[in-house]
Amino acid sequence: KIDQGCDRFDAFVFTEDGDCLTDVHVDDNMDGSYDVEYLPRKSGACLLWVTLGGIHIQGSPFLVSVEAQVPSPEHSEVTWLLSKDVHHHVAGDEAHVWLQMRDKYGNATPAHDHEVLSEILFHPEGEAAEAVQAKVSLESDGRMRVSFVPIVAGSYMVEFSLAKYSGKIPNLPVSITVIPGVPDAKLSQVDGKGLDFAVAGETSEFDVLLMDRFGNQGRCFKRGYSQEYAEPGDVPLVVKAFEVLPGGGQGKPIDVDLSSRGMLLGAGHKESTFQASYMIFKTSGALIQVQIGGTNMFPKPKLVKVLPGPANALYSLVSGDGLEGGSLRSGMLRRSFTIESRDEFDNKIEKGGDDFKVTLKGDDKAGEVAVSIRDCGDGQYQCLYTTTDASIYNLIIKLRDEDVAGSPYRIVVSPDPAAEVRRKHQEQEARIKAATEAKERKKAMEAARRASIANQESDKEKLRKEAYLRAENERQRKEKELQARKELEGKAQEQEKKRRLMDRLRREEEARRKAVENEDAKRQTALDKLQSSERSRVRPNSATKRAGGGFQVAFDGDSNPSFQPSATPARPAW
Numbered sequence: 001k002i003d004q005g006c007d008r009f010d011a012f013v014f015t016e017d018g019d020c021l022t023d024v025h026v027d028d029n030m031d032g033s034y035d036v037e038y039l040p041r042k043s044g045a046c047l048l049w050v051t052l053g054g055i056h057i058q059g060s061p062f063l064v065s066v067e068a069q070v071p072s073p074e075h076s077e078v079t080w081l082l083s084k085d086v087h088h089h090v091a092g093d094e095a096h097v098w099l100q101m102r103d104k105y106g107n108a109t110p111a112h113d114h115e116v117l118s119e120i121l122f123h124p125e126g127e128a129a130e131a132v133q134a135k136v137s138l139e140s141d142g143r144m145r146v147s148f149v150p151i152v153a154g155s156y157m158v159e160f161s162l163a164k165y166s167g168k169i170p171n172l173p174v175s176i177t178v179i180p181g182v183p184d185a186k187l188s189q190v191d192g193k194g195l196d197f198a199v200a201g202e203t204s205e206f207d208v209l210l211m212d213r214f215g216n217q218g219r220c221f222k223r224g225y226s227q228e229y230a231e232p233g234d235v236p237l238v239v240k241a242f243e244v245l246p247g248g249g250q251g252k253p254i255d256v257d258l259s260s261r262g263m264l265l266g267a268g269h270k271e272s273t274f275q276a277s278y279m280i281f282k283t284s285g286a287l288i289q290v291q292i293g294g295t296n297m298f299p300k301p302k303l304v305k306v307l308p309g310p311a312n313a314l315y316s317l318v319s320g321d322g323l324e325g326g327s328l329r330s331g332m333l334r335r336s337f338t339i340e341s342r343d344e345f346d347n348k349i350e351k352g353g354d355d356f357k358v359t360l361k362g363d364d365k366a367g368e369v370a371v372s373i374r375d376c377g378d379g380q381y382q383c384l385y386t387t388t389d390a391s392i393y394n395l396i397i398k399l400r401d402e403d404v405a406g407s408p409y410r411i412v413v414s415p416d417p418a419a420e421v422r423r424k425h426q427e428q429e430a431r432i433k434a435a436t437e438a439k440e441r442k443k444a445m446e447a448a449r450r451a452s453i454a455n456q457e458s459d460k461e462k463l464r465k466e467a468y469l470r471a472e473n474e475r476q477r478k479e480k481e482l483q484a485r486k487e488l489e490g491k492a493q494e495q496e497k498k499r500r501l502m503d504r505l506r507r508e509e510e511a512r513r514k515a516v517e518n519e520d521a522k523r524q525t526a527l528d529k530l531q532s533s534e535r536s537r538v539r540p541n542s543a544t545k546r547a548g549g550g551f552q553v554a555f556d557g558d559s560n561p562s563f564q565p566s567a568t569p570a571r572p573a574w
Contacts, residue, residue, distance in 0.1 A: 005030040009057075012049040013038050013064070021046055043068040043107035069103035073167030076101050078160065080174055091151050091181045091214050097158045097174055099144040110142035116162060118146050123155045132156065150178040153216040180216035180272070183236065185295035187211040195288065195302055198280055200345050201309045205277045208237060208290060217272040236293040239276045244285035244303070254278050254286060281345040283308050309343035311354040313399035316341050318406060322383065323395070325411040332388045333413055339373075339381040339397065339404070349379035357398045358383055360411070362391035369393070390415040 011024040024038040040046065047061040077100050083093035099116060101109045120132040134148035150156060158174040192206025211217050239258060243251035256278045280286050287301035320337030327333070339356055341349045352375040360369040366389035374382040387393070395409040415423065 002032040004032060005034070007034075008053050009034050010049075010051045010054075011036045011038070012051075013040060014047045014049065014061070015042075016045060016047065024048075040064075040066045041105040041107075042066065043103075043105075068107035068109040069105070071101040071109050071162060071165055072104040073162055073165055073169045075104050075106055076169050078158075078169060078171050078174060080158070080176070082176060084179065087175065087177055089150065089176050089178050091153050091178050091212060091216050092149065093181075094147055094149045095176060097146045098139070099146075099160050099169070101142070101144075101162075108142055110138075116144055116160060118144070119159045119161075120146070120148055121157045121159070122150070122152065123157065124152075129157075150176075151214040153178050153180045153214075180210075181212035181214065183210040183292045184213040185292040185297050187213065187215055188292050188297065190290055190297055192276075194276070194278070195304060197305045197307060198278075198286060199307050199309055200281050200283055200343055200347050201279065203277050203279050204304075205275055208239070208274045208276060208292075210237065210272045210274065210292070236291075237274055238291040240289045240291070240301075241278050241280075242287045242301070243280060243282060244287060246284050250287060250301075251284075254280055280306050281347075282306065283347040308347040308349045309345065311341040311349055311399060312344040313402040313404045315344055315346050316399060316404045318397060318404060318409070320383075322385065323409050323411065325393070325413050327414045328388070328390055328416040328419070331416065331419075332386060334384070334386045336382060336384045339383060341379045341381070341399075351379060352377040352381070354381075354399060356381055356404075357396075359396040359398075360385050360387075360393050361396070362387070362389060362393045362413075365389060366391035366393070387413055389413070 005028040007028075009026050009028075011026050013021045013024055015021060021042055022038050022040055024036060027035040027037065029035065036050070038048075043066045046064050046066055048064050050057050050060045050062070078097065079100070080095070080097040082089040082095055084090055089095050099118075101116070103109060118134065118136055120134050121129040122132050123129045132148055132150065134146050137145050137147070139145055144160075146158065154177075156176040156178060158176065159172055160169055162169075188211045189209040190206060191209070194204035194206035198204035209217060237258065239256045241254035241256050243254060245251045256276055259275050259277070260273075276290075278286075278288075283306045285306055286304040288298075288304055289301045290297040317340040318337060319340070320335075322335035322337030324335075325333075326335065339358075341354050341356075343349060356373060358371040358373055360371050361367075362369065366387065369385050369387045371383055371385040374384075376382060390413050393411040393413060395407070395411050397404045397407045397409075
């Protein structure tokens, strides 16, 4: 035995596949012994290598068995398998949920070594939760499996709990939505007025409520959406309809539209009901069969009675001798005709109540003839009229202000034959009388024409004389107007001459006035110059002052005035 350390020992932990599991620490005790410490995190068999200088010691590698630690709820896992998808399961199929217990390093530990409690609850809508029976078993790999077969569609919760350990297992509770299975023809229901009767030209409807073999409404979900949003083609529902031939038997097919009630009523609608709608145009009847999954819901096709639509004027028929007219007998003619009401698809209506209006009008003499209408209650209307006047009549038949086919009808009523002979004899006498009266009128007209011509000639002569007098008067009037116009023009010319003469005199007077003013100005200028020269010759101590009569008074120093005559101004030369 070596009692000192410092040897180069190494240790490693490997799986059987050669993967290194964890670090290994080798502590030298310096007495020839060494402590080896490692912490494996994966359970199972592993190999412990101990080497000295890179060479295995005796017995190395050592086989070591690593066991899992106590279960950890936080590291355990739950898995499940459903028949539809990760959250949806079909009613009647077996659902499986597995619990795998693991320690905190993720190593699996058998569930049978621990007290595991499982619980499955069904949550009906609006009701308290109910426990569901399940089968619990252990798998060979240590997992716990819980299996159950839900038959009622709805929401289910699967829960696991560990009696000895606290903590919550991830992904719990497992929420499973059980959806209805494939629709079953025996339990599905069909209802609606469209199965009993239809009206020609109108849409008839009935509902198909799909239910699976457990009585759940609806069918499988489609891509996570519930049945009320699915298209009709996503379910095995087929509705076939055929016309019934007039003599019986199956006729041509009728188009049937399928629509989901959920799509029509909006989100949140729970009924998995499909609405079948169809339209037929003939009253011979319809045959309807509903198939679910290839299975007929009726033992034989259901016969639907088809009623005619409302009466239509264009397709209603009119017949009878009353449309042909005739001859009066004993002064009168009585005729009748029948109106047969039909709908717009030419179906005969077998009930009354339609408001037909009938009018028979002749010429102004015949006027309007009353027509009686009797409702027979089977879609026919008997009409009767009586006329006493021969004429061409218009028979107008209307339904809701619309003419029936062929209206108005032209009806010719001819006179009575005996009355016709009398009428012709009377007409002959009337023609002879009219011819005689015409001759007399012609003679009178000729006399009147001649008298008229004479009167016209006399009138023409009067008109000619009146025209001559008017022309003469007009000539005299024009001459007077011409004379008056000449006089006015002469007066105007004389006045113009006077005006021009006065203008010339005014201009001459103005020129004379201006000449006088100019002369006065010149004289005043000469006088001013003369006075100026006189003043220059006065003594220094004297003063002068003008006096009247052209004199100036001179004053000297002794204040004795001396009178000197002023120069006489020159007189103007005019």
